[in-house]
Amino acid sequence: MSIPEDLKYTKDHEWVRLNGKTGLIGITKFAVDQLGDIVHADLPSPGRSVKQHDPIASIESVKAVSDVFCPVSGKVVRVNLNLAPSPETVNLDPYGDGWMVEVELSNSSEIASLMSAADYQQFTAGHK
Amino acid sequence: MSLWFDTARSHRITSLPGHLRRRAPLLIDVLPENDLVRHHVNLSRKNLCVDSSFYPLGSCTMKYSSKAGEAAAAERGFFQAHPWQPDTEVQGVLAVLAELQADLAALTGMDAVCLYPAAGAHGELCALKAARQYFRLKKDTGRLEVLVPENAHGTNPASASMAGLRVVVVKMNSAGRVDLPDLRAKLSNRTAVLMLTNPNTLGLFETDIESIAREVHAAGGLLYYDGANLNAILGRVRPGDMGFDMVHVNLHKTFSIPHGAGGPGAGPIGVKAHLAPCLPGPYLTKSMFGHVWTPAGTESIGRFHSAYGNFLNLMKAWVYLRLLGDDGARRVSLAAVLNANYLQEKIKQILPVPYGAGRCMHEFVASAQTIKENFGVSAMDIAKRILDEGIYAPTVYFPLLVREALMIEPTETERRETLDHFVALMKLIVEEAAAHPDRLHDAPVRQPVRRVDEVRAARHPILK
Numbered sequence: 001m002s003i004p005e006d007l008k009y010t011k012d013h014e015w016v017r018l019n020g021k022t023g024l025i026g027i028t029k030f031a032v033d034q035l036g037d038i039v040h041a042d043l044p045s046p047g048r049s050v051k052q053h054d055p056i057a058s059i060e061s062v063k064a065v066s067d068v069f070c071p072v073s074g075k076v077v078r079v080n081l082n083l084a085p086s087p088e089t090v091n092l093d094p095y096g097d098g099w100m101v102e103v104e105l106s107n108s109s110e111i112a113s114l115m116s117a118a119d120y121q122q123f124t125a126g127h128k
Numbered sequence: 129m130s131l132w133f134d135t136a137r138s139h140r141i142t143s144l145p146g147h148l149r150r151r152a153p154l155l156i157d158v159l160p161e162n163d164l165v166r167h168h169v170n171l172s173r174k175n176l177c178v179d180s181s182f183y184p185l186g187s188c189t190m191k192y193s194s195k196a197g198e199a200a201a202a203e204r205g206f207f208q209a210h211p212w213q214p215d216t217e218v219q220g221v222l223a224v225l226a227e228l229q230a231d232l233a234a235l236t237g238m239d240a241v242c243l244y245p246a247a248g249a250h251g252e253l254c255a256l257k258a259a260r261q262y263f264r265l266k267k268d269t270g271r272l273e274v275l276v277p278e279n280a281h282g283t284n285p286a287s288a289s290m291a292g293l294r295v296v297v298v299k300m301n302s303a304g305r306v307d308l309p310d311l312r313a314k315l316s317n318r319t320a321v322l323m324l325t326n327p328n329t330l331g332l333f334e335t336d337i338e339s340i341a342r343e344v345h346a347a348g349g350l351l352y353y354d355g356a357n358l359n360a361i362l363g364r365v366r367p368g369d370m371g372f373d374m375v376h377v378n379l380h381k382t383f384s385i386p387h388g389a390g391g392p393g394a395g396p397i398g399v400k401a402h403l404a405p406c407l408p409g410p411y412l413t414k415s416m417f418g419h420v421w422t423p424a425g426t427e428s429i430g431r432f433h434s435a436y437g438n439f440l441n442l443m444k445a446w447v448y449l450r451l452l453g454d455d456g457a458r459r460v461s462l463a464a465v466l467n468a469n470y471l472q473e474k475i476k477q478i479l480p481v482p483y484g485a486g487r488c489m490h491e492f493v494a495s496a497q498t499i500k501e502n503f504g505v506s507a508m509d510i511a512k513r514i515l516d517e518g519i520y521a522p523t524v525y526f527p528l529l530v531r532e533a534l535m536i537e538p539t540e541t542e543r544r545e546t547l548d549h550f551v552a553l554m555k556l557i558v559e560e561a562a563a564h565p566d567r568l569h570d571a572p573v574r575q576p577v578r579r580v581d582e583v584r585a586a587r588h589p590i591l592k
């Protein structure tokens with residue numbers, strides 16, 4: 001399973017792609033494989049502020065409803081409106097078009113607490 | 129059946145006012161009996177049910193529902209009792225309800241029982257509302273958090289949200305039990321309730337329950353017992369004695385009433401004395417004239433169901449307890465746990481049981497993860513293949529702690545031969561997964577419907 005090098009990861013299987021002051025957030029291929037077919041994504045409204053590791057969205061698959069925890073603190077500036085009509089995008093392209101929210105970071109030092117691709121690879125290998 | 133139910137005749141009853149009479153009889157009342165019987169028999173043959181096969185659907189306790197309950201519920205005096213008949217005319221009905229309340233209180237170790245809720249989830253909502261009211265009356269209104277273990281049934285967090293409370297998830301430890309340090313870290317003066325089922329959804333007894341109860345009470349919170357797994361401990365240990373303040377019992381599980389077909393289920397709740405005034409009313413009390421309905425006080429959360437609740441189902445549970453007696457109730461849990469352990473030991477030789485190192489209670493969870501990795505055959509494929517053999521499938525993908533979960537609960541009402549047959553079938557299917565994976569991908573082929581497209585149904589629901 002290839003894990004993009006340029007992202008940071010959480011133990012709850014979210015990723016964040018940093019872009020200056022903001023970060024794009026989604027869930028990993030590992031999470032998607034666990035969940036199975038995603039049928040609905042419940043996303044927040046732009047403007048909402050979140051603390052690191054607080055629930056920011058919930059996703060529903062045929063197996064379960066799961067929370068998505070925000071890897072960083074900040075304010076939601078954009079959500080992926082395409083997921084409402086096409087939730088399967090998360091299955092098809094979890095690291096690309098399947099992104100969920102964009103957050104403006106309020107504390108960039110939190111990044112240091114997240115995992116690199118190599119660390120995450122190792123973390124999921126031992127996660128059965 | 130009375131004249132009034134036969135629309136072929138009742139539409140001509142001239143003593144009824146015109147606007148209450150049918151213009152024409154229902155089609156069902158003018159069809160020949162043979163057509164009607166064939167229609168219903170053929171419909172029933174499309175179904176797999178406890179009357180047709182073994183039904184090891186974990187967490188659901190699909191025990192056989194004895195027909196004695198149906199017979200009693202079909203007695204005219206019960207069947208035709210009207211919800212608003214004067215109390216004096218339905219003393220038999222009220223006596224059944226009063227005795228059932230007393231039985232459930234005794235079996236759960238609670239002080240007061242409320243029979244209104246129509247299902248387990250409805251009971252959860254009712255009890256959480258009562259808990260909220262309890263804290264409101266104590267002017268302790270900051271308690272809005274409900275702690276729920278990560279392997280809880282989905283109704284627990286859903287009921288908490290419906291009651292306007294916030295869900296806080298508590299981790300499980302590597303032994304598959306509540307992680308005490310994590311629980312401790314999450315308890316605070318915001319804690320309203322910890323919801324727990326014991327044995328838990330992995331089929332393991334929460335051996336730390338007394339410490340858990342002590343910690344929750346020390347933090348000022350209440351303990352809620354999700355009675356979905358009561359079958360494992362019936363007559364042996366009581367939620368009330370473990371420290372729980374509230375409980376629901378699913379009469380369609382432990383108390384053997386039908387899960388469907390016979391109408392909705394029933395999920396009575398029980399509470400300790402301090403919560404009793406918050407229960408929905410009216411209450412059944414005993415006066416010099418017999419059993420009477422008494423309005424609830426101002427501390428009650430109000431009504432939760434019309435009339436008596438799902439009376440005929442409550443009635444069937446009452447019959448079941450009469451058939452069992454005290455001794456029988458204890459034999460239920462003994463045989464349920466014995467059957468599950470027998471099956472666990474056998475299935476372990478076929479599929480991994482990740483938390484199966486020790487004894488289970490009334491159910492256990494196997495994993496198809498290695499089969500999926502090696503042969504591309506999932507828990508769902510296995511479940512569908514089982515259906516083709518005319519047996520119902522285990523619960524799949526729950527609890528989420530086990531990947532590719534197959535949750536198996538035999539219940540106490542199955543013979544050893546039935547369990548052996550299931551084991552042989554599982555062995556065959558797992559061998560088939562390696563040799564002919566497509567047979568599993570294609571299953572079911574011998575049922576009235578093939579694979580239903582659950583994904584499309586969920587993504588594009590057609591609700592009308």
Ligand SMILES: Cc1ncc(COP(=O)(O)O)c(C=O)c1O
Nearest residue numbers: 187247248249281283354356378
């Ligand atoms: C552990 C657990 N809790 C709660 C419930 C909810 O009960 P009900 O289906 O009666 O609403 C279930 C039902 O399957 C369950 O298994």
